[in-house]
Amino acid sequence: MIEIIHPGIMSIVVDGGRYGYREVGIPTSPALDLYALSSLNHLLGNEGNAPAIEAFGEKFSLRFVKDVCCAITGAKVRASLEGRPLQSWMSFTARAGEILTVDEVREGFRYYVGFSGSPVIEKIIGSYTTNLECRFGGYRGRALQKGDRIDLEDIRRVDVKRIAEDFIPRMTPPHTLRVVEGPENNYFTDESLAEFLGGRGRTAFTVSTKLNRTGIRLDGKPLAFRTDAEESIISEGLLPGSIQVPGDGLPIIQLHERTLGGYARPALIAKADHDLLAHLKPGDVVIFEMIGMEEAERLFDRKI
Amino acid sequence: MNISRYGEEGIRILFGEKIDLEIHEKVRRYYFFLKSLQLKEITDIIPSFRSCLIIFERKRTSYEALAASLRDKEFLIAHIDIPESKTHDVPVEYGGESGFDIDFVASHTGLSEDEIVEIHTSVTYKVFAVGFMPGFPYLGILDQRLHVPRLETPRLKVPEGSVGLAQLQTGIYPFESPAGWRIIGRTKKKLFDYNKEPYSIFQIGDKVRFIRA
Numbered sequence: 001m002i003e004i005i006h007p008g009i010m011s012i013v014v015d016g017g018r019y020g021y022r023e024v025g026i027p028t029s030p031a032l033d034l035y036a037l038s039s040l041n042h043l044l045g046n047e048g049n050a051p052a053i054e055a056f057g058e059k060f061s062l063r064f065v066k067d068v069c070c071a072i073t074g075a076k077v078r079a080s081l082e083g084r085p086l087q088s089w090m091s092f093t094a095r096a097g098e099i100l101t102v103d104e105v106r107e108g109f110r111y112y113v114g115f116s117g118s119p120v121i122e123k124i125i126g127s128y129t130t131n132l133e134c135r136f137g138g139y140r141g142r143a144l145q146k147g148d149r150i151d152l153e154d155i156r157r158v159d160v161k162r163i164a165e166d167f168i169p170r171m172t173p174p175h176t177l178r179v180v181e182g183p184e185n186n187y188f189t190d191e192s193l194a195e196f197l198g199g200r201g202r203t204a205f206t207v208s209t210k211l212n213r214t215g216i217r218l219d220g221k222p223l224a225f226r227t228d229a230e231e232s233i234i235s236e237g238l239l240p241g242s243i244q245v246p247g248d249g250l251p252i253i254q255l256h257e258r259t260l261g262g263y264a265r266p267a268l269i270a271k272a273d274h275d276l277l278a279h280l281k282p283g284d285v286v287i288f289e290m291i292g293m294e295e296a297e298r299l300f301d302r303k304i
Numbered sequence: 305m306n307i308s309r310y311g312e313e314g315i316r317i318l319f320g321e322k323i324d325l326e327i328h329e330k331v332r333r334y335y336f337f338l339k340s341l342q343l344k345e346i347t348d349i350i351p352s353f354r355s356c357l358i359i360f361e362r363k364r365t366s367y368e369a370l371a372a373s374l375r376d377k378e379f380l381i382a383h384i385d386i387p388e389s390k391t392h393d394v395p396v397e398y399g400g401e402s403g404f405d406i407d408f409v410a411s412h413t414g415l416s417e418d419e420i421v422e423i424h425t426s427v428t429y430k431v432f433a434v435g436f437m438p439g440f441p442y443l444g445i446l447d448q449r450l451h452v453p454r455l456e457t458p459r460l461k462v463p464e465g466s467v468g469l470a471q472l473q474t475g476i477y478p479f480e481s482p483a484g485w486r487i488i489g490r491t492k493k494k495l496f497d498y499n500k501e502p503y504s505i506f507q508i509g510d511k512v513r514f515i516r517a
Contacts, residue, residue, distance in 0.1 A: 022348040022359070023335070024504035025435035124498050134438055134479045136498040183310055234323060235433065235442065237350030237357025239311045259350055260435040260442075271312045271362075293309065300312055300362060 001065035002115065004148045005099065009057025013119065013138035013150075014112075016049025018127035022259045028240070029129045029137070029256055032213065032278035035169065035303070036074035036112050043071040043091040044116040045158040051121065051128040052114035053144065060113070061101040064094040065149070069116035069158050075108030075171065075279060090162035091116075108171030108279040117155035132213060133257060169275065173284035174204065177273050178291045178299070182242060182265035184233060192224035193266060196251075197290040205251065207284045214257040215244075216280055222249025223266065235262040241269035241277070253277060272299035305334075307374070309367055315358040315374075323444060323472065327354050328432055332509040337381045338374075345370060351508050352433035353442070389509040391428070394476065394491050395517040396467050398424075402490035409469065409486055412452050420488065421516055423447045429474065431510040439478035439496030439504035443512055446472045458484035465491045467514070478504075491517075 004011075016037070017030030031037040031054055038048040056075070064070070071091040072079060079086040079102045086092055086100075088111065094100065105111070121128055121139055130138025139148060185193060205220035223245050225231055231247040238244075238261035242254045246263045253269060254261065255277065269277065270291060280286065291299075306318040317334065320327035335351040338358065345364035350357040360370055398421045399406040406417055413420070429443035436442075446469065454470045459482065462468075466477045468485025477483060478495035496504050506512070 019347045021438075021503065022350050023434065024502070024507065025438045025440055026503065027438075125503060131438070133481060134496075134498075180311060183308070183316060234353045235436070236352040236355045237314075237316070237435075239314045239357070239359065241311065258436055260352060260433060268311050293312070296312055297362070 001149055001151045002068075003063045003065060004144045004146055005061040005063055006059045006101075006146060007144045008055045008060030008102065011053050011055035011060060011144045012130040012132065013051050013121060013128060013144075014054040014130060015051040015128045017256070018125050018129055018131075018137070021125060022237075025259050026125060027131065027257045027259055029127075029131050029213075031112065031129070032110055032255065033074050033112070033275040035275045036110075036278070039089070039163050039167070040071055040073040040112045040114040043073070043089075043158075043161050043163065044069055044114050045156055046114065046116070046118075050114070051119050052112045054110055054112055055102070056105070056110045058102060058105055061099060062113075063099050064096055066152065066155060067093070067095050068152060068155050069160070070094050070100065070113065072102070072111055072113050073163070074111035076106045076168070077102050077111050078104040078106060087162075089168050091158065091160050093160065109281045110278045115152055115155075116158045117152035120151040120153055131257075171276065171279040174287055175276060175280060175284060176287050176289055177276065178270040178289050178296070179243065179267040180270055180291060180293055180296045182267045184264035185266045187225055187229040187264040188245075188266050189224045189226050195221065196223055196266065197288050205286045205288075207280045207282050207286060209282045211280070211282060213255055215255055216253040216277065218251045218253070218286060220250070223251065224249065225264070229264070231264070232262050233264055235260045239268060241271065241274050243267050243269070253280075270296040270299060272296065272303055305330075305378075307371055310357065313359055313362055315360065315367065315371060317356045317358070318354060319356075320354045323353050323432070325430065325445075328430065329509075331356055333381055333386055335508060336386050337384050340380075340384050341377065350435065352435070389511055390507070391511040391513065392505060393513050393515055394467075394493050395515045396489040396491045397517045398489040403467070403488040405468075405486040406488045409450065409452055409488055413449060415449065420450065423450055424474065424488065425514045425516055429512045431506050431508055431512060432473075434504055434506050434508060437477075437479060437481055438498075439506065441475055441495075441506040441510075441512065443474045443476075444472060446474050448472070450474075452486050454484040455486070458482050462487055463490060465493070465495075467491060
C-alpha cells in the first residue's frame with residue numbers, strides 16, 4: 001500500500017492504453033511517454049505496460065505503507081527518500097513508513113512512479129488508465145489527491161537496477177520533432193509549409209500555456225491556408241500525434257484523447273518522437289523537421 | 305474507394321468527398337467487412353462520414369502488406385451480413401435552462417421555438433459517426449432551416465445530455481464537456497456506460513428520433 005501525501009501539480013494512474021474501442025469514441029489515453037513507462041516496469045520486474053503513476057510538477061510525495069521496490073523514470077528529477085537523495089531511472093527499496101518526495105524536476109516534464117507489485121485498481125474497458133475528461137478508469141476516474149491510498153498486491157523483491165545513461169533520452173529544449181506528411185498538407189501554401197517545416201534555425205514555435213493531455217497548442221507564425229482550401233474538413237478518424245491547424249493558423253499537436261477531428265492536418269509527429277511530446281512544457285521551443293515515411297518506419301522499428 | 309497512408313500505423317480509406325447517405329452506407333459496409341475479417345494486426349477502426357481509418361500494428365504487418373491483403377479480400381464485401389441498424393428514441397426537454405441557445409437559434413433562423421422543435425423532431429437521423437468523445441453521435445442530416453454556425457469560442461462546459469446543432473449536424477453530449485455546438489435541449493437518456501458492453505448505445509448507421517419530453 002502507498003498513500004499520496006502530495007499529488008504534485010497533477011498525477012494520475014496510467015498504463016499502455018485502452019485499445020479497440022475508438023470506433024465508439026473511446027480514446028486510448030495511454031502514458032504519454034511509453035518508453036519511460038516500459039523502462040520503469042523493466043526496472044521493477046513488471047510486465048511492460050503495467051500501471052504506474054504519471055505526474056508533473058514538484059512536491060509529489062507519497063508514504064510507503066509496506067516494504068516495496070520503487071522507481072521513477074521519465075523527466076529527470078531530484079528526489080529523496082527520508083532525506084536520502086535519489087536519482088530517476090534507477091530502482092530503490094523503500095521500507096514501510098518511509099516518505100518519498102520529488103524535490104525538483106531538472107529535465108523534461110512528466111515523470112512516472114512505479115512499484116514492484118500490482119496496484120489494486122479496477123480495470124475499465126480493458127485498461128487501468130485514466131480517462132480524465134469522462135471520469136473513468138485509473139483511481140476512481142480522477143487525478144490523485146492527498147490521502148488517496150493504493151493497495152499493492154504480488155509485491156516482489158527485485159534487485160536494484162539502473163538504466164544506463166545512453167538509454168535515457170534527452171528532454172531539453174529546443175525540441176526537434178520529426179514529422180511525416182499529413183492528409184491535408186495541400187491545404188496550405190507552399191511557402192507556409194516550407195517555413196513550417198523549415199528545419200533547424202528557421203521557423204520555431206513555442207509551446208503555449210494551452211497544454212494538457214488532449215493537446216498542445218503552439219504559438220508562432222500562423223500557417224497560411226491556400227485561398228481555394230477550406231479551413232476545416234468533414235470530421236474523420238484522427239491519429240495521435242496529428243498536427244491540426246484551425247482557422248487561426250496556429251498548430252495544435254493532438255495527443256491521445258480525441259478519436260475524430262475536423263481540422264486540416266499538414267503533418268503528424270513521427271511515432272519515434274511521440275514519447276518526447278510528454279516533455280513539452282510552456283515556453284519550450286519546438287522545431288519541426290520533415291522526414292520520409294521509410295525513415296520514420298526505420299526509426300520507429302528500432303525503438304520497438 | 306481510395307486507399308492512402310496516414311502516419312506509420314494508419315490506413316485511410318475514402319469513399320467520397322461529401323456528407324451523403326449513400327457514401328456513408330459504403331463506409332458502414334466496409335466497417336462491418338473489416339470487423340468480420342477479425343485481423344489481429346488491426347487494433348482499431350474509426351468509421352465516419354466518408355472514410356474509414358484503420359489503425360494497425362507495425363510489429364505485425366506493414367502498410368503495403370495490409371493494403372494489398374485488403375484489396376484481395378474486397379470482393380467479400382458483397383457477401384457479408386450487415387447488422388440491422390437500431391432505432392433509438394431520445395426524449396428531449398427543449399429550450400429554457402436545458403436548451404440555453406434556443407433563443408440564438410430562433411433569432412439566427414427566424415423560426416419560433418415551437419417551429420425549431422417541430423423541425424428537429426420531424427426527421428429520423430442517421431448516426432454518421434460516434435466519437436470525438438466516448439459515445440458522442442454525429443447525427444444527420446439536419447434540416448437546412450436549422451443551419452447555425454458553431455460558437456467561435458467553445459464553451460468550457462455544457463451538461464451531460466445536452467443536444468446541440470452545428471451546421472447540418474445535430475448531436476448529443478454523453479458527458480459534461482467543452483462544446484462548440486449550439487445547445488437547444490437536454491436528454492436524460494444514458495448514452496454511455498463504461499461498466500457494460502456495448503459501452504455506447506449508438507453505433508454507426510443507427511437511427512435516432514428526438515421526441516419532445
